Amino acid sequence: xxxxxxxxxxxxxxxxxxxxxxxxxxxxxxVSMTIFVIxxxxxxxxxxxxxxxxxxxxxxAALRHEMGLxxxxxxxxxxWLGGMLTGDPGQSMVANMPxxxxxxxxxxxxxxxxxxxxMVAIPVALSIGIGSAMNRGGRIDRALNVVTLAMVAVxxxxxxxxxxxxxxxxxxxxxxxxxxxxxxxxGEYLRGVAMPVLTLCVIVIAQMAxxxxxxxxxxxxxxxxxxxxxxxxAPVRVILRHIMPNAIAPIVNAMALSLSYLLxxxxxxxxxxxxxxxxxxMVNAVTxxxxxxxxxxxxxxxxxxxxxxxxxDVTAILANPRLRAQ
Amino acid sequence: xxxxxxxRAKALPLSGKLGLALVIFWLAVxxxxxxxxxxPVGAFVAYDVFxxxxxxxxxxxxxxxxxxxxxxxxxxxxxxGLAAAAALLASTSGTALALTAAVGGAKVDEPLSRFMDMLIxxxxxxxxxxxxxxxxxxxxxxLLIAAFTYIPGNYRxxxxxxxxLAQMDYVQVAKARGERRFYIAIxxxxxxMIHPLLADFGLRFVFIVLLLSGLSxxxxxxxxxxxxxxxxxxxxxxxxxxxxxxxxxxxxxxxxLTVGVNLLIDAIGFSGKGKGQ
Numbered sequence: 001x002x003x004x005x006x007x008x009x010x011x012x013x014x015x016x017x018x019x020x021x022x023x024x025x026x027x028x029x030x031v032s033m034t035i036f037v038i039x040x041x042x043x044x045x046x047x048x049x050x051x052x053x054x055x056x057x058x059x060x061a062a063l064r065h066e067m068g069l070x071x072x073x074x075x076x077x078x079x080w081l082g083g084m085l086t087g088d089p090g091q092s093m094v095a096n097m098p099x100x101x102x103x104x105x106x107x108x109x110x111x112x113x114x115x116x117x118x119m120v121a122i123p124v125a126l127s128i129g130i131g132s133a134m135n136r137g138g139r140i141d142r143a144l145n146v147v148t149l150a151m152v153a154v155x156x157x158x159x160x161x162x163x164x165x166x167x168x169x170x171x172x173x174x175x176x177x178x179x180x181x182x183x184x185x186x187g188e189y190l191r192g193v194a195m196p197v198l199t200l201c202v203i204v205i206a207q208m209a210x211x212x213x214x215x216x217x218x219x220x221x222x223x224x225x226x227x228x229x230x231x232x233x234a235p236v237r238v239i240l241r242h243i244m245p246n247a248i249a250p251i252v253n254a255m256a257l258s259l260s261y262l263l264x265x266x267x268x269x270x271x272x273x274x275x276x277x278x279x280x281x282m283v284n285a286v287t288x289x290x291x292x293x294x295x296x297x298x299x300x301x302x303x304x305x306x307x308x309x310x311x312x313d314v315t316a317i318l319a320n321p322r323l324r325a326q
Numbered sequence: 327x328x329x330x331x332x333x334r335a336k337a338l339p340l341s342g343k344l345g346l347a348l349v350i351f352w353l354a355v356x357x358x359x360x361x362x363x364x365x366p367v368g369a370f371v372a373y374d375v376f377x378x379x380x381x382x383x384x385x386x387x388x389x390x391x392x393x394x395x396x397x398x399x400x401x402x403x404x405x406x407g408l409a410a411a412a413a414l415l416a417s418t419s420g421t422a423l424a425l426t427a428a429v430g431g432a433k434v435d436e437p438l439s440r441f442m443d444m445l446i447x448x449x450x451x452x453x454x455x456x457x458x459x460x461x462x463x464x465x466x467x468x469l470l471i472a473a474f475t476y477i478p479g480n481y482r483x484x485x486x487x488x489x490x491l492a493q494m495d496y497v498q499v500a501k502a503r504g505e506r507r508f509y510i511a512i513x514x515x516x517x518x519m520i521h522p523l524l525a526d527f528g529l530r531f532v533f534i535v536l537l538l539s540g541l542s543x544x545x546x547x548x549x550x551x552x553x554x555x556x557x558x559x560x561x562x563x564x565x566x567x568x569x570x571x572x573x574x575x576x577x578x579x580x581x582x583l584t585v586g587v588n589l590l591i592d593a594i595g596f597s598g599k600g601k602g603q
Contacts, residue, residue, distance in 0.1 A: 030444040153584035158577040264451040286459040
């Protein structure tokens with residue numbers, strides 16, 4: 001009997017996850033429409049703008065035809081979306097290269113930066129969050145609360161500026177520009193990205209620690225914890241054996257949600273340190289109004305964000321015993 | 327009334343008092359700063375660039391030999407003014423749409439909420455970058471872009487509050503009395519969600535200050551000759567190597583402003599649940 005009920009619970013959870021996945025895909029489709037409309041349709045005629053006021057109508061019409069702007073909007077959208085899906089999102093207007101190639105060069109750098117930042121941030125944030133939850137209401141907890149609350153509101157470029165002042169101006173330990181290329185040695189690379197990683201970590205850790213604390217405290221208020229405390233279980237054992245198994249899913253949820261802060265933070269951090277990643281590429285695309293490149297970058301960031309949200313929701317579904325054992 | 331506010335300010339914890347002091351300080355700088363500034367904003371007044379502090383120039387001079395304190399006071403007006411206006415616009419539009427959804431029934435609520443859910447799943451910095459690329463970045467446009475970016479977040483919180491209130495007995499009574507939907511939204515629901523909305527306004531303000539100064543720092547926000555605090559950090563970036571006050575002062579100014587608002591909201595303690603976005 002038990003086996004059967006857990007199997008049907010599992011399939012209920014799988015159905016939910018499937019639905020959630022489908023709704024993410026639908027959202028991504030709607031997001032792509034929004035970005036296409038904003039970037040391609042609203043700003044007016046790209047051909048007219050490229051040629052300037054003095055161009056003759058014939059010249060404008062010729063360029064419009066060459067850029068494919070004379071096709072109806074929905075046809076252009078479908079061909080762009082098809083291109084995105086097959087890895088060919090058009091031609092970068094400024095670099096005069098296929099957008100796919102430009103991105104291929106930059107994307108691994110950004111992923112590596114994000115991975116390093118997550119590897120440092122997650123253990124630190126976990127310790128701070130769990131530590132301050134255990135000390136709830138105490139002096140350490142209140143101090144950490146004020147510190148993380150303040151850190152959440154500090155602009156990325158202040159953190160980056162202070163890091164440069166300390167580590168490359170005063171101490172001269174690290175270079176103030178982060179160069180990354182494939183022929184670099186690992187040690188050299190790590191020295192180069194130390195400050196961007198540090199800056200990203202400071203931004204993410206505060207958020208992550210606050211959410212971890214909230215997740216653990218939410219469990220601490222449950223009756224089963226009171227029961228364990230009342231029957232005399234040692235505090236450390238309460239945390240490790242009773243609370244943690246139940247808090248893991250909310251914590252993973254919090255991690256995924258706060259890692260999404262990396263996406264916005266990367267825009268500033270990659271630019272200030274001249275790091276050759278996707279976010280600084282996107283900022284360049286905005287400056288030069290290179291719309292095909294900008295659209296592709298924006299879609300990658302939105303997809304990454306949706307994947308993180310999906311992970312957060314799926315862990316929440318898997319963790320809910322009511323769904324598991326329906 | 328004044329005494330009441332005074333009492334409440336006195337009852338705040340230390341972090342809240344610090345936040346309140348910082349908020350009042352920056353409001354005062356934004357209002358009166360340009361009048362009190364020792365030098366005209368664009369004037370070249372120092373002999374040296376990136377001077378340290380001195381009796382003549384309290385915060386030193388910038389990369390062109392202009393007085394940093396005067397530029398900071400004027401920049402604060404841009405930052406605080408733009409962000410406050412954008413936050414107000416985002417909050418009022420988001421809340422108006424939320425109230426419409428709450429009293430309008432599923433036909434209005436469903437499509438509106440789906441649309442907002444979709445917008446909320448575009449990270450705010452990425453969204454504003456696309457908007458800036460498409461429309462440009464004059465002061466008016468920046469205000470609209472910042473407001474538009476943060477409408478969905480306000481809508482989500484206001485809608486959750488309004489839908490809950492719309493289920494309450496007193497609202498049902500008003501409906502049974504035959505009150506019009508507009509009256510129910512404005513007179514019955516809105517007054518009871520004003521406190522969490524105020525906290526949300528504070529959060530929007532912080533997000534928008536960070537967004538706008540981030541854009542200005544990237545050179546995509548406020549354009550010269552206007553300069554907000556983010557532009558001041560950007561234009562003095564060449565002084566980073568010598569640790570110039572001209573770059574540290576505006577960056578610290580932004581941080582004290584946003585941290586102050588955050589501490590104040592947290593201490594007052596009626597903050598809504600949804601953070602982020």
